[in-house]
């Protein structure tokens with residue numbers, strides 16, 4: 793049972809559903825009349841993206857990119873790699889990057905710079921979880937769901953070594969699992 797490796801449940805499924813409703817309503821208001829493209833960053837954002845997009849009531853395109861910097865473990869390699877790029881031309885579009893978690897900020901600062909080179913009219917970020925105390929790359933995040941402590945976070949799309957993405961809530965992982 794994957795639940796046995798959970799140290800503490802940090803955000804329940806009910807709280808996550810409420811947060812998606814709240815963020816979806818704000819985004820729908822703020823981007824009314826604009827050419828909006830949601831860009832989900834695989835794989836971690838997949839659950840958040842799915843729940844959030846159902847709460848957005850204005851027309852929008854859905855795109856995905858896959859980038860990685862963490863390899864299979866708990867420590868970032870420091871180098872961001874694009875494994876899957878956008879499928880569409882984003883010239884003149886308003887991009888809303890949908891991320892699960894911001895930690896050092898390396899991934900998002902790399903992505904924002906990259907998307908600027910692709911001719912986007914505007915780039916905003918919605919990030920479910922913010923590990924603020926770990927930030928090394930300062931990056932403006934337009935919408936933040938929750939601040940989380942500097943613990944190893946899993947669940948609701950977020951993995952450790954590709955496991956635990958299917959936990960329906962956000963939790964911290966027991967130290968003995970990732971310090972093995």
Ligand SMILES: O=P(O)(O)OC[C@H]1O[C@H](OP(=O)(O)OP(=O)(O)O)[C@H](O)[C@@H]1O
Nearest residue numbers: 834835836860861862895896897898899
């Ligand atoms: O702020 P940073 O220190 O850059 O960390 C945040 C990034 O780390 C995670 O992705 P990961 O590379 O683990 O890939 P995944 O989404 O496929 O799990 C997460 O989804 C963010 O993209």
Ligand SMILES: Nc1nc2[nH]cnc2c(=O)[nH]1
Nearest residue numbers: 895943944945950951952
């Ligand atoms: N799974 C996971 N990925 C991360 N990437 C950056 N921080 C984290 C974290 O706490 N958990």
